[in-house]
Amino acid sequence: MKQDNPSRVRGVRDSSGASSAGKVGRRRFLQWSGLGALGASLGLTAGTAEKGKRGYREGTSQATSTNADAGRMGTIGSISQEERSIFDPSQFLTDWNFSFLDSEKRPQFYKESRLENGQRLREYLFVARDREIEIAPGLYFPAWTYNGRVPGPTIRATKGDRIRIWFINEGSHPHTIHFHGWHPYPMDGALSHQFVEPASQGDGLEADYPFGPGSDPSPWREIGETKLRQAGRDIYEFDAEPVGIHLYHCHSVPLKRHIHKGLYGIFLVDPEGGSEPQDRRPKIDPDTNESLPADHPVKECMMVMNGFDTNFDGDNEVYGANTFAFHYMQEPILVRAGDLVRIYLVNLTEFDPINSFHLHAGFFRVYRTGTNLSSDEYTDTVMMCQAERAILEFRLREGWPGKYMFHAHQSEFAELGWMGLFQATDRTEQT
Amino acid sequence: MTPDDDQANGPAFGSRGKTWALGLLPILLLGIVIGVLWAWQPIDRILGRSFPPVQELSIVRTTLPEPGLVELKVVNGGPEPVTIAQVMVDEAYWSFDMKTRSSARGKKATSPRTIPRLGTATIELPFNWVKGAAHEVTVISDKGATFSREIEVAVQSPQVSWGYFGLFALLGTLVGVVPVALGLAWFPWLKRLKKGTLHGVLFFTIGLLVFLLLDAVVEAIETAGDMPEVFQGFAIVVFGTFGTLFLLQTGGNWLTQWARKRWGQEAFALALLIAVAIGLHNLAEGLAIGAAFNLGAISLGAILVVGFTIHNITEGLAIISPMAHERPTWLLFALLGLVAGAPTILGGWIGGFAYSSLWSLLFLSVGAGAILEVIFKISQQMKGNEAWPDLLRVPANLMGLALGFLVMYGTNLLVAV
Numbered sequence: 075m076k077q078d079n080p081s082r083v084r085g086v087r088d089s090s091g092a093s094s095a096g097k098v099g100r101r102r103f104l105q106w107s108g109l110g111a112l113g114a115s116l117g118l119t120a121g122t123a124e125k126g127k128r129g130y131r132e133g134t135s136q137a138t139s140t141n142a143d144a145g146r147m148g149t150i151g152s153i154s155q156e157e158r159s160i161f162d163p164s165q166f167l168t169d170w171n172f173s174f175l176d177s178e179k180r181p182q183f184y185k186e187s188r189l190e191n192g193q194r195l196r197e198y199l200f201v202a203r204d205r206e207i208e209i210a211p212g213l214y215f216p217a218w219t220y221n222g223r224v225p226g227p228t229i230r231a232t233k234g235d236r237i238r239i240w241f242i243n244e245g246s247h248p249h250t251i252h253f254h255g256w257h258p259y260p261m262d263g264a265l266s267h268q269f270v271e272p273a274s275q276g277d278g279l280e281a282d283y284p285f286g287p288g289s290d291p292s293p294w295r296e297i298g299e300t301k302l303r304q305a306g307r308d309i310y311e312f313d314a315e316p317v318g319i320h321l322y323h324c325h326s327v328p329l330k331r332h333i334h335k336g337l338y339g340i341f342l343v344d345p346e347g348g349s350e351p352q353d354r355r356p357k358i359d360p361d362t363n364e365s366l367p368a369d370h371p372v373k374e375c376m377m378v379m380n381g382f383d384t385n386f387d388g389d390n391e392v393y394g395a396n397t398f399a400f401h402y403m404q405e406p407i408l409v410r411a412g413d414l415v416r417i418y419l420v421n422l423t424e425f426d427p428i429n430s431f432h433l434h435a436g437f438f439r440v441y442r443t444g445t446n447l448s449s450d451e452y453t454d455t456v457m458m459c460q461a462e463r464a465i466l467e468f469r470l471r472e473g474w475p476g477k478y479m480f481h482a483h484q485s486e487f488a489e490l491g492w493m494g495l496f497q498a499t500d501r502t503e504q505t
Numbered sequence: 506m507t508p509d510d511d512q513a514n515g516p517a518f519g520s521r522g523k524t525w526a527l528g529l530l531p532i533l534l535l536g537i538v539i540g541v542l543w544a545w546q547p548i549d550r551i552l553g554r555s556f557p558p559v560q561e562l563s564i565v566r567t568t569l570p571e572p573g574l575v576e577l578k579v580v581n582g583g584p585e586p587v588t589i590a591q592v593m594v595d596e597a598y599w600s601f602d603m604k605t606r607s608s609a610r611g612k613k614a615t616s617p618r619t620i621p622r623l624g625t626a627t628i629e630l631p632f633n634w635v636k637g638a639a640h641e642v643t644v645i646s647d648k649g650a651t652f653s654r655e656i657e658v659a660v661q662s663p664q665v666s667w668g669y670f671g672l673f674a675l676l677g678t679l680v681g682v683v684p685v686a687l688g689l690a691w692f693p694w695l696k697r698l699k700k701g702t703l704h705g706v707l708f709f710t711i712g713l714l715v716f717l718l719l720d721a722v723v724e725a726i727e728t729a730g731d732m733p734e735v736f737q738g739f740a741i742v743v744f745g746t747f748g749t750l751f752l753l754q755t756g757g758n759w760l761t762q763w764a765r766k767r768w769g770q771e772a773f774a775l776a777l778l779i780a781v782a783i784g785l786h787n788l789a790e791g792l793a794i795g796a797a798f799n800l801g802a803i804s805l806g807a808i809l810v811v812g813f814t815i816h817n818i819t820e821g822l823a824i825i826s827p828m829a830h831e832r833p834t835w836l837l838f839a840l841l842g843l844v845a846g847a848p849t850i851l852g853g854w855i856g857g858f859a860y861s862s863l864w865s866l867l868f869l870s871v872g873a874g875a876i877l878e879v880i881f882k883i884s885q886q887m888k889g890n891e892a893w894p895d896l897l898r899v900p901a902n903l904m905g906l907a908l909g910f911l912v913m914y915g916t917n918l919l920v921a922v
Contacts, residue, residue: 149591149598210598212590212618212647384649391593391645399598489597 147489148400151211161207161223163396164405167375170230170342170351171196183221185287194235196314197287200226202245202270202324202337209392210399210491215382217336218245218324224397225378225422226339229322231314232354233346239310240286243270249332250308252325253341254461257312260299264325268299273306314343318444319418319463334383334390334424340376342418345447356447357414360439360467363449371413379421379429379458379482379492390425393482393492402494406477409470411498417466418444421458429492430457431466432483438468455483470498560587560646562620563733564654565862567642568662575630577642577654581620582733588619588647594632595640602629623735634659663795663857673853676794681787681849684814686842688821695822695829703829704896705905707887710823711880712909717786718876720917722746724789725869732862741863742870749785749874753778757882773837775827775882780844782875783820787845789868791852796860815916819909820845823879827886 165174172184185197200220207217207224220226231237243249248271250263262268283293291309294302302308324337348354352374357366380397381390392399409415417438423429432455439449440456444465456464470478481493561583568576575594581587592601603618605626620626634640636659643653663669698706722742729738757778764774824841825833855864887896896902 146600147597148600150600210591212588213645213649214590214647215649382649384645385651387651391649391651486596490593491598 148403149210149213149491152404153208153211153398153401157208161397163394163398163401164407166225166228166396167377167407170228170340170376172198172227174227181288182286183227187288189236193313194232195238196229196231196235197238197240198227198229199240199242199286200251202241202243202249204245207336207397209382209384209394209397213384213392213399215336215384215392218247218249218332219336220251220339224336224338225380226322226337228340228342228376230340230342230344230351232344232351233315233317235314237310237312237314238287238291240289240291241270241308241310242285243273243306246272247332248272248326249324249337250326251310251322253310253312253322254320255312255341255343256315257310261310261312262325263308263310266327268303268308269326270303270308271306316445317343317345319343319420319465320443321420321422321461321463323422323461330424333422334381336380338378338380338422340378340418340420342376342444352416355416355444355465358439358449358467360414360449360452360469361437363439363452366414371410373409373413373415375407375415375417377417377419377431379419379423379431381423381426381487381490381492383425388425390423391490393423393429393487393490395492395494399491400493402480406495406497409496409498411470411472411475411500413469415468415470415496418463419456419458419466420463421460423460423487426460426484426487428457428459428484429487430455430483432456432481433466433468434479435474436468436470436478438466441465441467470496472500474498475500559583559585560648560650561733561735562587562589562644562646562650562652564642564644564652565625565733566860567654567656569634569656569659570662570664572661573631573633575632575634575640575642575656577628577630577644579620579626579628579644579652580733581622581624581626582735584622586619586621586624589626589628589644590618590647590649591645592628592630593643593645593651594630596643599630599632603627604629636660665858669857670854673791673795673857674850677791677847677850677853680794680814680817681791682842682846684817685783685787685821685824685846687814688818688823689825689838689842691822692825692828692833692838695825698829701899701901703826704887704899705901706822707826707883708902708905709909709912710819710826711883712906712911713819713823713913714876714880714883714909715906716910716913716917718873718880721786721789721869721873721876725866725873728862728866728869732866736863738862738866741866742873745867745870746874746877749871750877753782753875753878754881757878770831771886772828772831773833775886776824776833776837776841777844778882779824779827779879780841782872782879783824783845784848785868785875786872787817787820788848788852789865789872791849791854792856792860792865792868793852794849795853795856795858796865797856819912819916827883 162174172180175183183199187195187197189195201222203219203222205217205219205222206214207219209215217224229237239251241251248269250269252263253261260268283289285294285307291311294307294309297305299308320341320343322339322341324332326332344351344354346354352372353368357368357370357372358364359366377395378397379395380393382392382397383389384391394401417431419431421429434454437452437454438456440451440453441447442450442462442464444463449467456466458464475498477495477497479493479495481488561581563580563582564577565580566578568578570576577592579589589603591598593599603626605617605620605624618626628644630642632640634656638659640656640659641653642656643651645651663672695703695706725742725745726739729742732738757774760774760778761771764771764777821842824845852868
């Protein structure tokens with residue numbers, strides 16, 4: 075069955091035709107405009123005269139509406155708890171390798187072990203699924219997801235780790251996972267014979283061998299790639315390289331649709347060394363370019379700039395960082411002033427060639443693609459092409475607590491949802 | 506009661522009861538079919554409940570009642586309820602307040618922002634619109650469908666006030682009452698015309714009316730296209746036009762009979778009928794004037810008012826043309842002038858304070874039907890003892906017809922510039 079909703083297309087058509095609506099089209103209007111002028115010359119039209127007296131109203135204070143929300147730019151209401159329980163942008167900032175799951179469930183989707191040669195093996199179970207996701211309060215988008223989430227679960231590894239992705243396609247279209255990074259040709263997931271068919275037709279392969287993290291992949295390999303993919307499965311395996319902030323996404327065609335429907339996520343490769351992931355990159359004061367102590371606190375934020383074309387007219391109706399429009403306006407990201415804030419920023423906006431990130435009242439260091447450990451730029455605005463990414467590092471000034479905005483500097487994107495706040499608290503306060 | 510019961514009891518009612526029962530039988534059967542469809546939901550059973558939703562919202566009116574406030578009226582013309590998730594102005598989400606008016610009683614709304622089928626809602630957007638600029642408002646449904654409407658030129662909408670009341674009255678007088686009255690002043694000239702020339706003048710009038718008829722029908726059909734599809738605007742146009750035609754045929758016959766009894770001739774009745782038709786037409790024009798204020802009234806162009814007066818002066822001529830051989834009183838002239846011209850004022854009030862495309866559509870099509878009836882009536886009166894083909898063979902008549910059409914076309918150019 076056709077996935078996309080004809081009514082939406084219809085809605086769009088209506089909208090384009092609506093400019094002439096309301097009778098008295100342009101022609102009529104011009105016919106009559108002289109009469110209005112006559113009225114004005116007689117001093118009867120209230121328009122100009124009254125406006126001078128009253129002036130424009132500002133903000134909510136003078137609004138006649140009883141709605142407390144009224145008179146401001148932005149969405150109204152809040153995203154449902156049901157949606158928040160499946161995907162929470164505030165949590166997404168700091169969750170990776172399925173850490174959003176509880177300890178019982180997590181091993182089904184993520185497992186760490188050692189190969190015989192001592193290499194660390196990180197195994198993941200990715201399931202492509204269709205799901206209606208809420209992207210703004212009350213606004214639902216029929217998404218194609220990895221594990222029910224848009225963006226998909228963040229994969230975070232250290233350089234040289236072995237990555238093994240067990241992939242099942244339970245969606246309604248052929249999908250793949252295509253990683254940015256080094257991998258051999260069979261793992262590329264980009265050519266038509268590498269597309270994984272929907273598993274719904276399943277031929278019972280899973281009954282024979284266990285599928286997922288911790289299982290032995292060799293029987294699946296023996297079955298052969300073609301048969302495996304026809305049965306809705308695939309296994310991607312490669313070493314995590316090079317160091318940097320990367321991404322993964324579906325590479326089925328049509329590409330535009332498969333990507334903007336939500337099949338994408340962050341693939342982060344940390345450098346070696348350091349005990350905690352956030353300590354593996356050098357800590358440099360963004361403003362002085364001098365080293366910070368090794369134990370200097372770091373606040374990490376995973377951020378995917380994305381957009382949603384809800385009426386399928388090839389233009390996004392909603393933009394955001396991590397999917398929900400205006401999420402971080404309503405729930406600011408708490409940051410202690412002076413901490414090193416590190417943003418892993420990936421642009422997965424479809425349709426618009428570029429997106430951008432702008433920080434208020436502060437400057438950040440840009441590490442483009444995160445492949446280099448020394449910064450490329452010191453700025454407050456960075457522009458990114460589709461699939462371009464960067465690591466941004468900054469510190470909010472101590473003694474200046476408050477709310478600092480960040481947003482796309484394409485004002486349109488900002489006002490359609492891609493806007494948020496960092497809330498700086500003094501170091502002594504708890505965050 | 507089953508159909509069998511009805512039939513069994515039929516004879517008891519006599520043949521009349523049986524006729525009723527037989528007439529109701531298909532309706533009863535229809536009820537059963539609907540009941541089965543309702544209870545069994547065969548289409549859902551076959552296809553599952555996986556239909557893509559069909560959503561059809563129309564923003565039928567935008568008003569700017571005061572600086573910093575935009576009001577939208579939204580109609581759900583689709584087959585199922587639609588929930589409005591968010592509202593955008595010029596590609597920016599904006600907070601809003603919404604009131605739903607529902608015709609579906611007793612139905613529990615799933616959300617306060619759900620508009621039932623055929624329901625309407627009013628959305629208030631505290632938004633600092635920019636005078637003279639264009640704005641686009643868009644509502645986005647829970648399913649992500651968008652429905653937009655452009656505010657072509659943002660100016661404050663007319664409020665019900667003495668100022669606007671007087672303004673519309675003045676405009677209505679200038680473009681409706683005055684030209685019609687001036688046109689009536691052709692009467693003494695008309696009386697001096699020979700029969701042949703008079704026929705030419707009557708054909709001229711028909712030419713004018715044909716133009717007005719086409720203009721009204723085209724406008725009405727355009728308006729129908731702007732309405733939510735569910736209201737089947739085109740059907741309203743057809744019904745309005747022909748309904749008015751038939752009503753005036755009946756009413757006109759009654760009127761002519763009464764006129765013959767009262768005055769011993771029909772000409773006054775015909776003139777009154779033409780005045781009524783032109784009055785209905787002018788009501789639609791007045792509506793458009795008022796509505797233009799909702800879209801914004803800007804540049805100074807007194808020449809356009811002059812253009813309108815020229816355009817409408819011929820309407821007066823059309824009214825008196827059947828009375829060339831009679832001696833109407835001043836009172837009758839005043840009555841004819843008021844009936845034909847004053848509705849422009851009324852139309853202005855309606856259009857300015859409570860415009861809706863439905864009103865516009867109704868008035869336009871009723872006006873069209875009235876004009877059609879007048880064309881019939883004038884033709885009949887002219888025909889007299891002569892056959893139509895003979896009348897049409899007279900060059901002066903054909904010239905009159907063409908000239909009438911061209912004059913309307915030409916004066917319309919004046920106001921369309």
